[in-house]
Amino acid sequence: MTQKIAVLSGDGIGPEIVEQAVKVLRALDLSLEIQEAPVGGKAFDLHGHPLPTATLALAKESNAILFGAVGDWKYDKLPREHRPEQALLGLRKALGLFANLRPAILYPELANASSLKPEIVSGLDILILRELTGDIYFGSPRGIRTAPDGAFAGSREGFDTMRYAEPEIRRIAHIGFQAAQKRNKKLCSVDKANVLETSQLWRDIVTEVSAEYPEVSLSHMYVDNAAMQLVRAPREFDVIVTGNMFGDILSDEAAMLTGSIGMLPSASLNAAGQGLYEPSHGSAPDIAGKGIANPLATILSAAMMLRYSLNNSAAADKIEKAVQKVLSQGLRTADIYEVGTTQVGTQAMGDAVIQAL
Amino acid sequence: MTQKIAVLSGDGIGPEIVEQAVKVLRALDLSLEIQEAPVGGKAFDLHGHPLPTATLALAKESNAILFGAVGDWKYDKLPREHRPEQALLGLRKALGLFANLRPAILYPELANASSLKPEIVSGLDILILRELTGDIYFGSPRGIRTAPDGAFAGSREGFDTMRYAEPEIRRIAHIGFQAAQKRNKKLCSVDKANVLETSQLWRDIVTEVSAEYPEVSLSHMYVDNAAMQLVRAPREFDVIVTGNMFGDILSDEAAMLTGSIGMLPSASLNAAGQGLYEPSHGSAPDIAGKGIANPLATILSAAMMLRYSLNNSAAADKIEKAVQKVLSQGLRTADIYEVGTTQVGTQAMGDAVIQAL
Numbered sequence A, B: 001m002t003q004k005i006a007v008l009s010g011d012g013i014g015p016e017i018v019e020q021a022v023k024v025l026r027a028l029d030l031s032l033e034i035q036e037a038p039v040g041g042k043a044f045d046l047h048g049h050p051l052p053t054a055t056l057a058l059a060k061e062s063n064a065i066l067f068g069a070v071g072d073w074k075y076d077k078l079p080r081e082h083r084p085e086q087a088l089l090g091l092r093k094a095l096g097l098f099a100n101l102r103p104a105i106l107y108p109e110l111a112n113a114s115s116l117k118p119e120i121v122s123g124l125d126i127l128i129l130r131e132l133t134g135d136i137y138f139g140s141p142r143g144i145r146t147a148p149d150g151a152f153a154g155s156r157e158g159f160d161t162m163r164y165a166e167p168e169i170r171r172i173a174h175i176g177f178q179a180a181q182k183r184n185k186k187l188c189s190v191d192k193a194n195v196l197e198t199s200q201l202w203r204d205i206v207t208e209v210s211a212e213y214p215e216v217s218l219s220h221m222y223v224d225n226a227a228m229q230l231v232r233a234p235r236e237f238d239v240i241v242t243g244n245m246f247g248d249i250l251s252d253e254a255a256m257l258t259g260s261i262g263m264l265p266s267a268s269l270n271a272a273g274q275g276l277y278e279p280s281h282g283s284a285p286d287i288a289g290k291g292i293a294n295p296l297a298t299i300l301s302a303a304m305m306l307r308y309s310l311n312n313s314a315a316a317d318k319i320e321k322a323v324q325k326v327l328s329q330g331l332r333t334a335d336i337y338e339v340g341t342t343q344v345g346t347q348a349m350g351d352a353v354i355q356a357l
């Protein structure tokens, strides 16, 4: 049975890195129907909207989306609803991609890349599970208004609503416990229950769900403390589950601990197993078109796609092993280069992975 | 003129570290009226409330509050309004302590304490300015209810409101620019304007205020990126200004970069110059009563108090120099001890500071 992949490469370095991932997928000779569509700033330029109807339709009817990156300085002045990031938020919401898996892994070969001491980070392997369709990202009401009450009644104010409903918390908690079960059986739920009502409910429901997973040890941590512990002793964590807003911050912090964000893939899944797969780094417009961007995070995102949405763990393993191999061969793009290794460009890195398959 | 200090030492290691700071203040022989009152879990035990009326009244009529720490596991099961942290939130709100100054400084003598490489953090000196009386911490409406609308209408949900009014943003922005003016003239405003309406207003107002400070260079950064850049290259920052929620997370992350949070003071000021001064670390109930806690963050908080609320920079300088001196003498409490230095207890450290005055 042919599986359909929507390829949305987007802005900045998106097209060049996605090209390599697609090349790797094709080299595996699977039965995939691959179709491209514009997204982000490029789509705005072409169709006046960062997420055109046709792109959304393609995404919906595909088994999985391989996503590059969106955003460029030249769109910064647009009203928010036309800015490139809205494509990402729109896809998450429209497809119900509530479970965002963001591994933070430090490859032994890249231990020096980290700004942390090797004895603190070497061997780091944690998974941040971020809820992706709720929270203050999408909560209504929100807007700019005249403050109706409080000490500043009558002044102009901005406001947003953080909200989490019980079923939303429950389903992401289940994913968290199941992920921990397959790993080191430790789940840390991060919230701000000493201040927020939303977090209090979050904590209660996660605790309730834990009864179904007696072999997983659950801990709760406040978000400020989590931000500290990630710096102090990141390897103490196994799986972290948290809401959309805290997850945005902590997953980026965790990614940066490795010093090699150019290596980190991510997956965003819905209840039907459909998923959007993208590198954890952004569109890096400053190096776009130069052929020096690191395609490995995108190639590893394609591996996650095979594993989670296309039910092909064997092919996923193959890609991951090939990436391991090019690293141990000493090949490095500019972002992870160090003396004693061989610097290669985007395309050469893609070719090397195919060679290593 | 006698100045009045409220001493609220609180829970855990609070009393022992505050004792040392008070000792240092007394040694300076200033004209201070020092009065103690219970706060936090201790106050709950004594009076059934973490912030008793008499304590709040004392705080209000004082020029400054020297605060220890609140919190202990034994209060974790209490309903939120009785938990120790509520004392802190209550004091902030009741006294209008909207400007929270949290320096993250790495003393050269303690460079090894950091989990980051010395070439990344040595000489770190940044100031996080966190708005402290607004945002989702205090915004209403909030609560647990049946979801009135959305995909989960009818389910139980938790909700909170993020809000910032124009004058609130304006006043903290001014403090930020003024702080930057006295330092390296770089202000980074952190928000999530690509997602939140509150942040959009925040960004607009901070940009507006910047016109009054042409000599300060202003940048804007999304909170997820800020969490990354703090790990990657923290010394690029000078002053960071941000809201209550993002500031909670980023100030703790920044503090932990130093690896010596036991050294970091903080100040929370209102428009009249009244302030609450407390160490950036918590109540550490696990080591309470053992006489091993580091009193230096509290002693340095007393120095900040002299500088910001009591208009006595000379005395503040004296304390700060004395702390520098004990460090260069090689004296260390357990939290910052390393081979080749001399380990001392809480009281001996306090004595050494007095000796060095």
Ligand SMILES: CC(C)[C@H](C(=O)O)[C@@H](O)C(=O)O
Pocket: A085, A088, A089, A248, B194, B195, B224
């Ligand atoms: C671009 C932005 C809206 C997005 C987010 O905040 O979710 C990004 O930071 C991410 O983490 O994918």
Ligand SMILES: CC(C)[C@H](C(=O)O)[C@@H](O)C(=O)O
Pocket: A194, A195, A224, B085, B088, B089, B248
């Ligand atoms: C105790 C808690 C309510 C408090 C906060 O979140 O503000 C603390 O984390 C802080 O940063 O002072």
